[in-house]
Amino acid sequence: MWGSSAEAPLSAAEQNLPIDIHANKLLDFLVDRRKVPSTWRKSVVPIRNMIEAAIQDLPETQGIKSLMNTFSSAVPGQQHPPTFNYFHALRMVDLLKQSGEPETKTLFGSFTSKRMQAWADILKAYEKDDVYLGEASNEFVNMIQYDIPALRKAIDRHAKAATDLDRRAEEHRNSADSHRKRYTQETKSMGVHGGDARAQILSLTTSLPQYFEQVTHMIKSPSFKMGVDYYASFTRFIFSASGASPPSEPDTILQCIHQIINEDATPLVEMPEQSVSALVISSPAPLEIDWSIVDGPEGATGGLDPTDEAPSQVIPLEISWEDEGNGEIDWGAIEVADAGAIEIVASDEQADSKRDTKEDGDNSPNSIFETSETRTRVMNELYLLKAFLLQRMGEMESGGESLGLALDPTQTHSAPEIVQAQTASSIRAMLELVDGALGILGGKKVKSLLEIKSSSAYVDRLVSGLQQHLDQAARQDVLAHDAEIKRDQERAWNAATYPTLEAMTARAKAMATDLEGAVSRLYRNRPTNIMLGNL
Secondary structure (H helix, E strand, C coil), rough: CCCCCCCCCHHHHHHCEEEEHHHHHHHHHHCCCCCCCCCHHHHHHHHHHHHHHHHCCCCCCCHHHHHHHHHHCCCCCCCCCCCCCCHHHHHHHHHHHHHHCCCCCCCCCCCCHHHHHHHHHHHHHHHHHHHHHHHHHHHHHHHHHHHHHHHHHHHHHHHHHHHHHHHHHHHHHHHHHHHHHHHHHHHHHHCCCCCHHHHHHHHHHHHHHHHHHHHHHCCCHHHHHHHHHHHHHHHHHEEEEEEEECCCCCCHHHHHHHHHHHHHCCCCCCCCCCCCCCCCCCCCCCEEECCCHHHCCCCCCCCCCCCCCCCCCCCCECCCCCCCCCCCCCCHHCCCHHHHHHHHHHHHHHHHHHHHHHHHCCCCCHHHCCCHHHHHHHHHHHHHHHHHHHHHHHHHHCCCHHCCCCCCHHHHHHHHHHCCCCCCHHHHHHHHHHHHCCCCCCEEEEEEEHHHHHHHHHHHHHHHHHHHHHHHHHHHHHHHHHHHHHHHHHHHHHHHHHHHHHHHHHHHHHHHHHHHHHHHHHHHCCEEECCCCCC
C-alpha cells in the first residue's frame, strides 16, 4: 500500500499503546502521515464511474434494496448527502454471494460472474494507495462536523418555532375570550341579550321615565321641599337683614324645581330674548326729508346754531325714491323687498312653531328632564342648592356663629322659624336627596339613554362597538387556528426528521468503527480510537 515503507518493529508496550484521533481531524491525520495521498480525490473519480455502471445491474433482493436506500435517500438539511463508498462495496459483495451469485474464478483469477467481477474491480481500485480511506474519512468528517449538527439545529429551530406558535395560539385564544367577555359585560350592562342589538338598544329608552320618576319622587319628598323652602327663606332673610333687596326671587332662581314640586303645567319662564322675527333684516322703510331746513331763510345751516343744544326730536326727512329714468343702474334687478319678505315669513313660522311648542307641549316633570335645555337648568339648580346646603352644613359643624353669619343676636333671633330650626343632621338629609337626584340625572346610565334617544349616530357607535368585539374575537380565533396548524406542521417535521437524525448518528458511529479497524491495520493492528465527542 501507498506509504507503507518498512518500519521498525514495535515493543510489546508500544504495540498496545492506543492511537487517539479526534473525529474532525481524521483526514488531516491520515494525509499528514502519508497514509493517504493528497491527490486521493482525483483517484476517486474513475471509481465513482465504475460504481455508477455496476449498480445498474443488480439482482432484486431485499438486502440489496435496503443497502441502496441507506445512501440514496436524501436527508432534509444535509449539506453532504451520503455516497456509495468502499465499505458499501464490501457489503455489496457479501450480498451478491448470499443471493447465489457464482463465486467461481477463471484460470487468471477473475470471477466468472460479470457482477462479481465488476465489484471486485471496484474494491481493488479503492484499496490501491488506500484511496478508500481518504473518501470514507472525508464523508465521515463532513457528517460529524456539518450534517449532524445542522440537522440537530434544524430540529431545535422547528421545536422552538412550535413552542412559539403554541404560545401565540394560546394568546390569540385568550384575546378572543377577552373580547367575548367584554361583549358579554357590555351587553349585560346595557341590558341587551342577543338578537337585534340595535332594536334592543333603542328599546332601552323606555326605562328613562322610571329614572325621571325617581328624581321627581326625591324632589317632591318632604325633606327636599324643606331644603328648597330653607334656601328661599334664608335668602330673603339675609337680604332683608342687610337692608338690600335680592336680585331675583328665590322661587324664580329655582323655577324648575318649584315647577316639579308644584306639578305646574304652565310653561317655564325663559330668559329674555329677542323675537326671532326681530332679528331678520327687512327692507328699509321710506324716509321723508323736509328740505326746508336747508332752503329756508335761516341760511345754509337751516336755522341751527352750532352752539345750540341738540334738538330733542329727530327731524323727519323725506326722500323721493322715484326713478326719473336717467340713471344707468336698473334697480329692478335687485328685489330687496321680496327677499326681505321671504325672510320674514320664515321667521314668523319659526316663532309660531316655538310658541305652539310652549303652549301645547307637555310640561310634566318627565318632559322637563327629557329636554336638554330644561334638564341642564334643573341640574344647575340642584348644584346651586347643593352648594348652599354644603356651606350651611360646614358652618354649623365648625361651631361658628348662629346661622353661619356674623349677625347681631337680635337679627338672628328674628330669622324665620324654618331657618332657625335647621341642624347639621337635617341639612345632611337634604344633601343626600340632592346628591341622589344629581347622581341619577348626571349618571352614566341616564346620559347614555338620553344619547340613544337623541342621536342615531350614538346608537351606531354602540352597535359598532359591540360588533367590533365579536369581529375581533372571530379574527383572533382564525389567527389561533392558523398558529395551531403551523405548530402541528413544525411538530410533524420534527417527528419525521428525528428518526433520520438517529439513523445518521448510528451510521456515523458505524463508519467510525470501520475506520478504526482500517487505521489499526495501517499501524500493525495497534488499538485505535476515533473520539466522537458528544455525538
